[in-house]
Amino acid sequence: MSIKLAILGILSCQPSTGYDLKKIIEESTVMYWSGNNNQIYKSLVQLLEQGLVTHEVQHQESSPSKKIYTITDKGEAELKSWALTPPELPELKKSFLTQLAWADLLSPEELDNLLLAYENELNMQILLLQEKKRRGLFAPNRTTREIYLWERIDDNIVSSYRHELNWVREIRQELKRG
Amino acid sequence: MSIKLAILGILSCQPSTGYDLKKIIEESTVMYWSGNNNQIYKSLVQLLEQGLVTHEVQHQESSPSKKIYTITDKGEAELKSWALTPPELPELKKSFLTQLAWADLLSPEELDNLLLAYENELNMQILLLQEKKRRGLFAPNRTTREIYLWERIDDNIVSSYRHELNWVREIRQELKRG
């Protein structure tokens, strides 16, 4: 799945500039791209070429000109047909597991410190996600069903990290017991 | 984290050829790389240049020559120092969440089919992971602690997919209730 579809999705809720999209994607817990300029501005050019969006240049006195992008009918059709596409499995890339796989070289204290460090990272990540959710920069609420879905989507990520947290806590406890 | 460290880890258990490493990584549930040739053969050249591995060419009568790679002392030191490195957060890239975020265009039946398709994908993935585990192509068992860690590592991935499965099942049920 490409970032272009996420961009189309956002534009289906509101016309936006590249800069707006960057911020929305950066702040999103669900859209996992970093929100770097390179990808966004290039994607917008491509979407324009494909006729899935249009843009209107807005000159401003005391700031750089804006390009406000709007989704086209063709873009909305594309978004709809993508929604019916077979879902992809999540990509779970946990480099920590590979690290732990060869952590038997460590002393019991070093190993516990490693596990604790992971636990702390996860805790911080959960706080960060909750803070992002609290700020709630962007969320469409067109229907009650959409609101419900967005709540469950937000939960998903946080609860995945919580699950990981429980996993590491159990290991630490079991290792302490010996 | 780079695939080179995973390769070093495998070589710390047993000398292997590029082809062996490819199969081990492909069959691993934890080492998430696809195991494509390009990455593996390039990494081996780089590890050789860095002096972290050595290789011995073994000519064979009726098959192509093998290059058997062995970890060096420098390589083992590198592996050990990496084990002490601060852990990275898992990367959870769930394109399905982005898809679901704009799935309000769908009818109730279409939405349920989408969720069901995800559920089925997850179920198949879990079976595949369990099958991989059953085959158990590769697992070091040097100490009881290492055996324990490898069990927990294997569990991690499967249980993450199970967690995802529960999440989607709950949504389907709640949507049915309305």
Added chain:
DNA sequence: GGTGTCATGTAAACAGTTACATGATTTT
């Protein structure tokens, strides 16, 4: 006077995938 926001973009590099290429042997 420095930092942050708004707003556009480019360059260079790295990571990772699919597909191609060769060639012998073994299995179906």
Added chain:
DNA sequence: AAAATCATGTAACTGTTTACATGACACC
């Protein structure tokens, strides 16, 4: 006769990140 296994490698492409570049205004 076709496909899989062993074993090496390369080419082309996509995706993604970090950093660079510009320029005005606002806030502390």
